[in-house]
Amino acid sequence: MAKRKSFTASLPSLQSITYRFWPHICKQSHLLIGAFFALLAETGLRLLGPWPLKLMFDRVILPTGFNVHGHNIEALAEFSPLLVLTILAAALVVISVGQGTAAYFSTVGMAVAATHVMADIRSQLYNHIQALSLSFHTQAKSGDLITRVTYDIERLREVTVVAALPLVTHFLTLIGMVGVMFWINWELALIAIAVLPFFILTTTTMSKKIHKVARTQRKREGAMAASAAEAIGAIKVVQALSLQDFLGKTFAKNNRKSLKESAETQRLRAGQERLVEALVAIVQALVLWRGVQLVLAGSATPGDLLVFITYLKVAFKPMRQLAKYTGQIAKAVASGERVIALLDTVPDVRDLKGAKSAPAFRGDVRCQNVTFAYDPEKGILRNLTFAAKPGEQIAIVGPSGGGKSTLISLLLRFYDPIEGGVHIDGHDLREYTLTSLRQQISIVLQDSVLFATSVRDNIAYGALGASNVEIEAAARLANAHDFIMELPQGYDTILGERGATLSGGQRQRIAIARAAIRKAPIVILDEPTSGLDSTNEALVSDALNRLTQGKTSFWISHNLSTVRHADQILYIEHGRILEQGTHGQLMAQAGRYAQMYRLQSGSYLSDLPARSHAP
Template identity: 50%
Template sequence: MNRASPMTQAVPGLWAVITTFWPQIRAQWRLLLVAMVTLLADVGLRLLEPWPLKLLIDGVLIPTQTQPSLSLWGFTNLNAAWLLMLIAVGVIIIAVSRAIATYWNTVSLAIVGSRVMAQVRDQLYGHLQRLSLRYHYQARSGDLIIRVSSDANRLQEILLTAALPLVVSLLTLGGMVGVMAWLDLKLTLLSLATFPLFWLAANRLSAKIRHASLTQRHQEGAVASTAAESLSAIKLVQALSLEQAFADLFSRQNQRSLQENIETKRLAANLERLVDVLIAFGTALVMGYGGHLVIEDALTAGTVLVFLTYLRNAYKPVQNFAKYTGRLAKAAASGERILNILAETPDIQDKPGAIPAPFFQGRIEFKYVSFGYHPDQAILDGLNLTVRPGEKIALVGASGSGKSTLLSLLLRLYDPTAGKIFIDGHDLRDYQLTSLRNQMAVVLQESLLFAATIRENIAYGIEGATMAEIEAAARLANAHKFILELPQGYDTVVGERGTTLSGGQRQRLAIARAAMRQTPILILDEPTSGLDKVNEQLVFEALERLAENRTTFLVTHNLQLAIAADQILYLYQGQIREQGTHAELLARQGVYADLFQRQTLATVTKSLGR
């Protein structure tokens, strides 16, 4: 059975967090130096606080008693009035000095904690952005949001609200025990008799606190994930009357999270109350034995009173230890969750020696390219393809034939399991990933718009974009007219994901955004799917203008959009089954021709039916 101390269990996790983020912490060395100096000053002043009380008792209130300790301070020749004045001034000086030290210690560490936390969150979010699609498809977005926001805040507790008080408590405890031992060793040993009991209690309960905290964080992630999933698909949820089903699921997960939170609080409260009882026992022992020493004239009354004050203050660090071990356990659990993400290695990343991509001419070659999302399931199988600069390629075929996968490989969202992809004669993997993707514009079936103005959505990611350029892109996309009809024109704020606009309007804004990028390669994945005839025609016209002089890949089930392509590829089970122009494929009377004729017949029939 593992009986390791929970703090011993937590220390490796905390140490891993500190070492991982040491560069960010080290950058704040000036503030950390201020914090360290003021921390030591605070501890020293805590040790001085009881001594004016000793001088008051032994030098003023009981002046007839021999005061051997007063001679150490040079106060034996002072009259009571001067000694009272010095005691009062000393109390004020100690209090003011400690207030100043505590203020600068707290402020400096608060700044350090906030700065480091912000950098940690930036690093975590940036790493999540770089992790491969494979990871994101398996993870739950709500849980990731919890890790970026709430778990990152918990790390600040390690530095500010838990680790710092614990360090102060331990240093103060060490100093007080040293002074107490100097005053009377036997009394000191008696006062420490209850410490082993505290240590056993802290070990036992803190382990449970840490486990409950980690379980609670997982439950909070599940709650956030359920909320994010249902709210992001609220239209479908309402359309299928799934509101109550999701509400019940959310309630069950919320209750489990609540129960774990209550359990964590209950365990922490048990630990703190147990420490209170141990403190009472320790104080009773010291009061009894200390009183006996005063009666026997072995110690002065002032010394015993100072000793009791020290003892009471010495137990405060013990109380803080009980309190903050629980917090450190929670912070360690959050730190583990963040480090788990940072330990994930992106499947797709720049290889050593990768170079910035030059401006592409647009010649693209697939040579014996194979790929599968699972080792035993090939989506593309030995595919070969050559595309000349400025050529328009239409990819058609049944769902699952590998059309969108081919585009994902071109964007390097995935790497081929076999074969290579070349642009202008160089392997994609020779180029830095960002410089590669910056030369590709993408219009997807479900265009992503942000909760921002129309103008900001069109120019998103383009620094220094002028209003003239934005308007020109909107005109190219057949969007300028409907934008002007909106309440604030280009300054109209669209809803999150563009829900305040129609599907055709969203697609035209996506085309305008692609036009702003002015890239040599254009990728279109079902850009007209789900649009009515009017919007489809407007989008099609915009796409035709957008594709001019660009190497273009178009994935579509609507073969009318493929007619004007320079090459049409009919994909079947990851291979090119037919390839050629529209006229060439019709002349062959193969699967493409059959599919085109059936689509045309269905369109005519539907039109006549109206």
């Protein structure tokens, strides 16, 4: 995870973030250029702000004897004092309205441009996360990923208006004011800027402290978001284990700590603001002390002094929030780094150079000496070889943890083998693009995930753009049509998140319909009937038989009786195919499969008398 940095330390990162997002920024160039010109206009008008007052002092209120300097508009000397006063009063209003209008356009221009840029980046990030390999997603925390797509992007957007824009405005204003002050009176200007080193020293020291506390707070917030997402995602387990109180207390503890850090940041900020106010008071006193002497000596006008005092207030006061602005920018840089780190993550499994779109498969699947490990230290599949002819049903059985699901993941190219290869119709999977490969494989898993949308859409996700007739035909094949019609809005019924409003058997049948509509030549079934009651199991099995008709299918099952009719059975243990053949052949071998089968059917038979005697 990217580390938070102080503002100065984050400048190079700021540069690289800008460079990285430059193409997105360029798309908004017209808005940004407009906003920049509005910003320049605002700064110019801000510099002009105190001048009507100065001229009122020097031209209208005070005797002409005070007009010792050349900083007056000579043309005004032609007019009567009342007319001058009226012009200056009107000028005050024009300057103020002009400044407000320019500020409005610069803020709105910047905000709109930032919103567009961030919307672009957010979409890019979302698509990138979707494309990342399973090896990444099994390690990543979904709460953290969601925080990057939402919170981090939002902070980047927000910072442009709430920190970067004011910072640039104040910086330009400061430079302009220092220039004008030297033009009016270099001696007073020197006194005014003498305070700058102290100012910079105190603000940087304080900023560092604030950043340190804010960094800890941000880390804690990230962890809190991740643990909240995890607990909410697993709410069923949390409630079943009655973990609410325990998890609630842990969350509350972190929350309290985060609040404490937030209060500490506020305390430091308030302290810094008071310090800057004191510095501004000191510099104002010094300017007044020397300025009044210069006015009395006739080398400056009272109006000049007024301009100085106003500039000091205008230029330095917003700078007391320097820590706030720089802090926000430093935080945004950390967010930008998190976003870039994610965008830079290259999927382990991706389209190789020269990968082509797969032709329609016949369904000849071969594994040739496949070896695979999630962790290089711990081999999972070892030298697996088998072949499935088009239309054959292959059962994959064996003890838990043997590597059955892992083998299936390789067929879908969720992972690539370390050695050997998986071939379809004589070609290595890696020759094809991922999308064209997966489009020709249907899957039904043990706990099929449905989406919180209509039943119709859930089925159509199997083949985007499918017609209503195709959707209904798929539902009928999956034995799902009848129960769907009994739902409140039939096919338009909106399901709960992950299909929570349906029974396990109903979920499976919609998942089978989703797989059926794909009309893929290869079907993968990973324990699709486990956990179902006998009625549902019969309905689902019947649907699965129709789904796999004429397709090459791979069926993982712990219940050997459901797959005994398979054309080929692979018995996998400790990542090796120990036995391979039809049910009859394996039973005749009297090996591990036969032992497992007898154990299962034996317990089933011994159950029967007990069942038949049940009331």
